[in-house]
Amino acid sequence: MTAERVTGVYAGIDVGGTKTMFCVTRGSGELLLMERRSTAAHEAPASFVAWLFGELAQLLAGIELEVSQLAGIGIGFPGVIGDAEGCLTQAPALPWPAEDIRPLIRRYYAGRIYLDNDVNLALLGECWKGAAQGKEHVLMITVGTGIGGAMLLNGRLYKGADFAAGEAGYMIVDAGQDRHRLLASGADFGPLEAVASGSGITALARAWFAEADPLARTSSRILELAGGSCAEIDARHVLQAAAEGDAAALSIMDQPLEHLAAAVASAAVLLNPQLVVLGGGVAASGDYYMKEIRERAGKYLPFPVNIEPARLGNAAGAAGAAAAAAAILW
């Protein structure tokens, strides 16, 4: 922590494929603004950065500030990007040509810039204001549409040799079947992701309904929650029905829960963290999910491990980006 840096006002921006979150905060921690915007589609980084700074300027105007007054800006992207090299790669949601984004940002802002992967920044957000405050060794696994991960080790983000650390969706917890899962997805999805992510749960539920006998199908609470249409079923319906005790939902959730719990345990024995934070929409679905993961992971673990849900929801990434820009944590 640098005393000079934490004074002043910082912006944190979490860029997603469909939504972008803007956060403006004082270095002291006082939140000035947290606003979400639909991400405008752009074919290349230049026009995207122009849009981003247009939105930021407009939001800042509402609190009587200008971009040039910011002491730092942190930006998170859903892909691989490093503070030392500004090319976004492995970002299916933003399929841009490879180009260093930093010179583009320099057209609009001359101060400190911090670029990072969105899950890394969500973890920093949780460390700053959320579930992981005061911790030095934290593993975060996000279970949403996909599965991602990030690590704070010895009080700092650990990014690996090529900024690719934390790819928890590719962990192997079912060696007998995971190779087939990888081949089936053309390696676009990790084998853990294929089973335990929101998309994985949705796919398992649809497969279950395609094969279930008519009575089981029509009596399931899942179908009711999906408005009676099998094609509308998604992971949220399965999670809610399972929490209510629906037999079909409990059966569908068995494998996603067991695989995610095994991955949490496997990563925890390797890293010996003080805390595992579970983020993302699936993990945020409620007590049922967290209780199951804790119980199932506990049965694999040779020592107790704290497993907590993320607290900042979809504001974590933008908050963490601002904290990183302020060098409060990174």
Add this chain to the structure above:
Amino acid sequence: MTAERVTGVYAGIDVGGTKTMFCVTRGSGELLLMERRSTAAHEAPASFVAWLFGELAQLLAGIELEVSQLAGIGIGFPGVIGDAEGCLTQAPALPWPAEDIRPLIRRYYAGRIYLDNDVNLALLGECWKGAAQGKEHVLMITVGTGIGGAMLLNGRLYKGADFAAGEAGYMIVDAGQDRHRLLASGADFGPLEAVASGSGITALARAWFAEADPLARTSSRILELAGGSCAEIDARHVLQAAAEGDAAALSIMDQPLEHLAAAVASAAVLLNPQLVVLGGGVAASGDYYMKEIRERAGKYLPFPVNIEPARLGNAAGAAGAAAAAAAILW
């Protein structure tokens, strides 16, 4: 690296349940001595430390040095121990009452002491003089009687919140069966260890022979290598027979290889290391083992990962202990 520290002579000691390796080196890297002794049995740390310094003094006398002339001593133990707290725990090979070892060492030596887990020090040894020279991000997995692990992240050992990081033997790669494996062992062995370690391979081979039909049994090269006695079969015979193409050995090795490869892949996607070093007797058994692990891990990995055998064999721990004492690497 501290320039003052790397001058002078350092000792590194790798304490094992049956053998203890002593290394004496100049800070410049010049090796003065590497000697192995049978570990004398002791019921408590005090008499063990007395024995250890007796042996060390004797070895140093042979090169006309005294303990007091050493600029630092590093000592590795097969269990959990930290440089900041000198109590050895989780060390089944040295079942001593809990006691801080540092004051005991102070009776014999007043200079710099560095205590650590033996696998951490083996990794430092490989970083200093072996397979991982010049690397900043290295995962080491040792596959011997048991399975252990250690990590160098951002150029430093990563030890976790409670000095327990790297427990690769407890990784879960077969969620459907691993819980049963844990229950069967009373959690004394990790589920990966139960299948993929030397002990695991020995157990699988003995189970195979107990069930095989007489013709398959007597025609197997494994039995020949074991001198014709099923009770004498161990992992070395299975590995050698598999390398020679023996059908029974290839079949017995399938699961240990697949599980270890899955664990390597799983850890590598999480940590994104530059290199995975495989140490221990099983990994040192030869080209057959390394080739199989590389091929099988490659099929799980979304990006290429370098997998290399350790180079220093059973001298790695003592070399790493000396390097750590010299603060060349840690």
